[in-house]
Every structure is written in structure tokens, then in C-alpha cells.
Amino acid sequence: MSENKFSELKNDRFLRALQRQPVDMTPVWMMRQAGRYLPEYRATRAKAGDFMSVCKNAELACEVTLQPLERYELDAAILFSDILTIPDAMGLGLYFETGEGPKFKKTVRTEADVLALPQPDVAVDLDYVMNAVTTIRSALGGRVPLIGFSGSPWTLATYMVEGGSSKDFRTLKRMMYQQPEVLHLLLDKLAVCVTNYLNEQIRSGAQAVQIFDTWGGALSTPAYEAFSLQYMRKIVSGLIKEHDGRKVPSIVFTKNGAQWIEQIADCGADCVGLDWTVEIGDIRQRIGDKVALQGNMDPSALYGSEATIRAEVKRVLDGFGDGDGHVFNLGHGIHLDVPPENAKIFVDAVHELSAR
């Protein structure tokens, strides 16, 4: 597969900012920008039946990926998919119960469970993801770059071991403190798979990739290094760095992880995502211009008035300050009950208030 089959990229603000190159205005996208806050998304999902049916159908995944781009001047699109496709491909049986989040039919709790997990052939077993990537990239026609993504090994492990969402990861933590070697075996397997998965997304058309470490912030400092960051470092070092003549930047995002920002900034990724609980200016002071920073407005600020939203955008822009390497985003996914018009105020404010 060659880059030539896709249209030339017209808006490279996002890719430039990830590489800390000058831009005319700060690029912006929103985590979960294709989602339930949009009535057109809810319509597609209703048509498909459920969430995973949208993910598994390239045309529908493409449709919802493009929906927010029709409304807002976003600088990137992100593949519509779920972070739990990998454990599903490993045979755990992903399903969703209304109001309860993701669940697995099978859990992974013993050494035998880990050893029995197959290493998926990502091009085959996750072909629906790759089809979606290629379909979306083609449909984008070069408007903005397409972001591929995966959950981090630690974050995937939380769901695989607990069997679903969890408040304090007691089963996984028990494994971590009782049988760390079993957990390492699992994380190692996952790191290999995530690397293959992201590289296959890149070969299929993804122009940047993000690793979501949603639950790394639940760890102590040495445990974060040993059980989460170490594996993300391995993944990043195994990523395709250039594809069809263009650099493919990577983003690592550990929610509640800013206490480890120096170590994360050294993991090899081009950009580090920040949640809204830290000041982006403080973080930049701590790590300098080693990596680009992505974030970090409180998603709940989108409940506010136009004046409130604009003031929050300005606060984050001013916090980052002058210089290159800022990708504007929310500090977490957009809430499902945000009025769509507020997202427009947000995106427009980022561009207007950051225009060089």
C-alpha cells in the first residue's frame, strides 16, 4: 500500500505542531469528537444497532469519523474505534451492557490464562480496523490528517483482568503485587500486539498515532515505570517512524500522569497528552521543548457560556505561551451532554485566539 493512493494533505497544522514546527494557528481536535453528543452520530449508531457494529463496518466508522469535521474546523480526524479491539481479537469476547461500559466474557487472571492468549495477526484478525482506516483516509481526501490509536498495555490489562471497568483495579493490583511476573508476561504480549496494531494502522493510512493510557494514573511511581511506561516506551521504539516519505508522529497520554511528565517526555513519543488537572505552562517549564504537548482544557468547561469557553481557551493558550509544539485538545473526551454548538465555539476560539 502506498501513500500515492491517497490525496495530498491540505492541512498539516496538526502534524507540524506534533513536530514542534511553526504553524499559522494552534491546531485543535477533541478526544471522542465523533460521539454521542452529536445527533447525527446517534442516528448512525441507531441504524447500526450498537457501538461495535459501527466500529466493525468501515462505511459506518467512516461516516461517524467525518461527522464532526462537517460541523467544526477541526485539524485532525481520529479513527472511530474502541480501545478494546485487541483483547477482543485475543478471544475474550467484548460486549457492552447499557449504562455499564465494556465487559469481557472471559477474563485473564492466571499464568495459564496469559499463556493461552493468542497473538493476533492484526492485518487479518483486526482487518475491520484496517479497512476503516483506509476508507476514512480516502474519504478525508487530504482535508486533515487521520489519527490511529490503541490503548496502552496497562490500560488494556485493567479490562482484561477485571473483566470490565473498575474503580480501583483490585484484581489486577492483586496480580501485580502477588505475581508480577505473570502480569509482565501479559503486558509483554500486549506490547507486541499494540506495536503491530499501530504499525498496521500506519500502513493502512493513519498519519499519526496516539496511545491512550487511561488508567496508568492509578499506579505508584515505581509501578508506573515498571507496568505502564516501560511498555509504552517499547511500543514507541517499535513504531514505524516514517511512511511514504512523511514522518508519523506519536502521542502518549496518561490520564492523571503529570507527576511523571519528565519520564513520559523521555519515552520517545513526539507529543505528550495532558489532562485538565495541571497547568500546561507549568508542565512546559518542567520539560522545556523536548516534546510537543497536547491538551488540556477541562471538558466540562464546554458546559459554560461562549464567554466562559473563550476565557478557558485563552487561559490554556496563554499558559502554553509562545513557541511551537502545542496541539489544543480537551483534557479528556467530550461529554455526551455538551451542546454541539458549544464545541463550535471552542474550536473557533482556539483558531481565532491563537492566530499568529
Place this chain on the structure above:
Amino acid sequence: MSENKFSELKNDRFLRALQRQPVDMTPVWMMRQAGRYLPEYRATRAKAGDFMSVCKNAELACEVTLQPLERYELDAAILFSDILTIPDAMGLGLYFETGEGPKFKKTVRTEADVLALPQPDVAVDLDYVMNAVTTIRSALGGRVPLIGFSGSPWTLATYMVEGGSSKDFRTLKRMMYQQPEVLHLLLDKLAVCVTNYLNEQIRSGAQAVQIFDTWGGALSTPAYEAFSLQYMRKIVSGLIKEHDGRKVPSIVFTKNGAQWIEQIADCGADCVGLDWTVEIGDIRQRIGDKVALQGNMDPSALYGSEATIRAEVKRVLDGFGDGDGHVFNLGHGIHLDVPPENAKIFVDAVHELSAR
């Protein structure tokens, strides 16, 4: 009420450490030390019927408060109660649904709701708490000091506005960004009540007090100052500082709040609690010896072997380093499925490994 009615304090390690005075060994207690991991607690609770019936009966509250002291060489007892007694006294109707955590029959979402909230007379409306404090203090016979506590205004507001537990506090955050003045009205009312509540606990026999800000870490930096820390500062400044000739130290604990440690250390409290996601040594470097530090072992480390638990205890002790002002604790409440014998290993290890 006079101190004279109570026995003289035999073990003042905890109170001394809170004031950064020398101790023979590091004092230790565990958040939620009276709780479901103990079979004797489960027996008392079964006898009482439910959780709030234990809280509201001074004899039973005393019984469960003392249970962990019978098993472990703890250096403090903590009042058995709930952080939501104040909103309950304000008429919101606290109840517990099995497996779902606390709920309120009424919520607080409008200015009218806030204005309608009565300011409780804590000595009368929360007399069951004060009776429990006095009963426990008497029963302790001076063995160890008794800690009183309250939720922080922000943390109480999360439950009052959401009507129970919440993942991302969307209703409260909407209020914060849309009607900050209404939220301030609520927080102000709560701050007055928490101050009165803690002072009445002190008059009733509490020898130190802790403010639990469980959900302050969900805020952005300016919002944390405006909506959580500001009110804790007001409370601390209004606390009785000495009672019957002895200093009454205060502890402030914001989970996931270490990014604001400098500001928290300046709030007037004697001690700052830390969760397990930060290194206590790094924190001490940042703030020096301005306040005592409480924490901060991962509660999940208690799932480990004796060797693992002892190694974690040593790591935290070494992290704090030499000098005074360390109260050892878990970084959050002990998990309900920890084997009771592991808590003994933990408590004994703190004393043994820290003996001067």
C-alpha cells in the same frame, strides 16, 4: 466538657508527628481501618442491620472503632462515621443501596435549592456523632488519640448535587461553569457547617481532625483553588487550635492533589495527606518541612506477601527520609478484601523499620 473527664494520653506519637516533633518510631494508622476487611466489623454491622445504624449508635460506633486497635498496634483511632452526615443533617435523606454506594433522596441543583438548605445545629442535629466521639474517647482510655473528620465542602457538594457517587461530576461541573455563584453559595454554607462540625467534634473529644477532599483532584488548577482549597483554608482558619491545654492538629487530604502540594501546604493545616501516586520524598523536597506529611503506601500493596509489604513500607520510609513529621498511612482506604493478617504485617513493619 473538659479534658479532665478523659484519661491521660499514653501514646502521643501521632500527635507529635503531626506537629513535626521527634518520635521514637513513625506512627501509623490506616484510612478505613475500622471496616469490612475485618470479620468482627462485619458481625457488628450485621447485628446493627446496616452501615448508618452503626454510625448512629454510639455503642456500636465505639465497638467498631476499637476493633482494629485490638488486632494492631495502631497509633490513632478514627471516629467511625460517614463523610455524608452533614448533607443528611441538611435534610437530603442519605441512604445506601447495596453495591451502589451512597445516595440522596433530594439533590441540590438550583439557587433555590441552596437557599432552602438549613444550616444544621451540629450539637443537636448531629448529636449522634458527638455522642460517638465522647463514647469512643472514653473507651480508648488514653491508649491512642482519636481523630475526628469531615468531608471537604467540594467533596460533599459532589454527592449533594449529583445525588450520589459520580464518575465525572457532570451535573456539578455544569453548575460550576454555568452558575459559579450558586456553587459558591453552597460551598460557603458547607464550609460554615464543616467548621462547626469539626469544632464540636473537638469539644466532644476529638484530638486531631482530618478533612477528606476525595474529589478535589477532578478540578483544574484555578478551579481547585476557587472551589475546593479556598474553602478548606477557611475551615482550617476557623478550627479550634487548642483544647484543654493541648494542640489539636489538622490534616487536609486531597486525593490526586499532589500537583497543588505547595498551595495545600500553605492552607494552614498541620499535615497534608498524600495518595500513593506520588513519591513522598519528592513532595518533601518540594515543600520542605513546612507541614507534616501523611501517607502514602498503595493500599493494594497489602495484597502482597510479607516480603512485598515490608519492602513497600521500607520504600516509603526511605523516601520520607530522616527527620520528623511523618505519619505513616495508606494512600487511600484499606481494601475490603485484604487479609487482616496482612494489615498486622504492615503496621508492625512501620514500627520496626522506623524505630530510631
